[in-house]
Amino acid sequence: MIEFKNVHLQYAGKKVLQKLSFKVREGEKVAVLGKSGSGKSSLFQMALGFVNPTHGKIFFDGILVNGKSSWKIRKQVAYIDQDVSLGNGKVSDIIDFISALKANSHLDFSDGKVAGLSDFFELENGILDKNIEELSGGERQRLAIIISVLLKRNIFFLDEITSALDKHLKKKVADFFVEKDDWTAIIISHDPVWLENQSVKVFDLEEGKWKL
């Protein structure tokens, strides 16, 4: 369970979040709504320990998120940021780098596994040999999704991951995440494909309330 308890966030003198409290339970899929600049992405940044709340606390399975615990928490979460910051270079080099990390050394990052997921998400063959710079926005998003799945984690922080996809792929991606009962996902998106899904709860960040 992830719990935000009376969280305030001030950034460069500006109040971004105030008195925010909500919980996301295991297996829940929660879409977070809010205008640009309302602090949506900051929720993930705080839960991963990258940004400290000005006031209030965040708990991850009952453990307070802080400098020490954030290292363990990151190993349980698959995070995709809005800009899909994969860096530069060949896709295969990036996959190799990620698979060589000690935390991921037990996972299957084989070419076959990547090819299977690429096929499912309709990425063309030979993606591994391409350079990140050559990929379109939609291809980068799908590559980041594939990486998040390869990490074999059960909690997903998904920040605008379907913004560059066509209608058919948006649905495919949303269904893929929503259908997994044991996966917990917090999704930042305004896309109806998430918001209109019966299995997705919607939290309005500006009002600080669940939308019914």
Add this chain to the structure above:
Amino acid sequence: METLNLSVISLSLAFLLFIVPVALSLVFGFKLIKPLFYSSVRMSIQLVLVGIFLKYLFQWNNPFINLVWLAIMITVAVFTAVKASAIKISRIFTPVFLSFSIATLAVIFYMIFFVIPLETVFDARYLVVLSGMLLGNSLRGNVVGISTFYKNIKRDQKKYLYILSLGASEFEALLPYLRESIQLALKPTLASMATMGIVALPGMMTGVILGGASPVVAIKYQIMIMIAIVVSTITSVVLTILLTMRVCFSKSGVLKQDVFNKI
């Protein structure tokens, strides 16, 4: 062979050559006259004072005074290196001072103990002069190393956080940046090493030859000093980055923004 001394008039004749850059600056509007004047006056005053000081330092040859002078040299080198980076001096002075001291002293004492070897370890003629050469190079390497490391992480902030989110340890996430910084920091030293003797006769060798020693002796010393320079430069840059990381990154591995100077 005695070295010919230069009279004040001879030195003035050397300064006369500045007509060339002054003229070029006037013709092309380089605006270099003022900085040229400032730098050359500063260089002359500093060298005259150091010349006088070194004369006494060599005369006294007191280990304590030699070490104090060495500490002053390291402090100035550290200030200059950090000032050229974008990081606040108050935050990283101690780690950089430690890294410069460890890298320089370890290499110098190795050379003095085992390579030369000298009977008196703290002999000013060797300790101060050799340390100066090592510190000058460490300084250049560190300016490039520190700046590249921190600027690149700041530039790649999102990518760096993404790597952390993938489960990377701080060291795993920073290793590519460390590699790039070290390679860049060492590049000028390695390039000058590779062309040494053909393109350039380095200052130390020229000095030893002009001082009357045989070119063979000068070359042996030059090889020794180049090895010392490479080892101390790479050691100090690696140590600087590893030690400053402790103060520049938060417990959760995020680069603190308040370590940078306000632009």
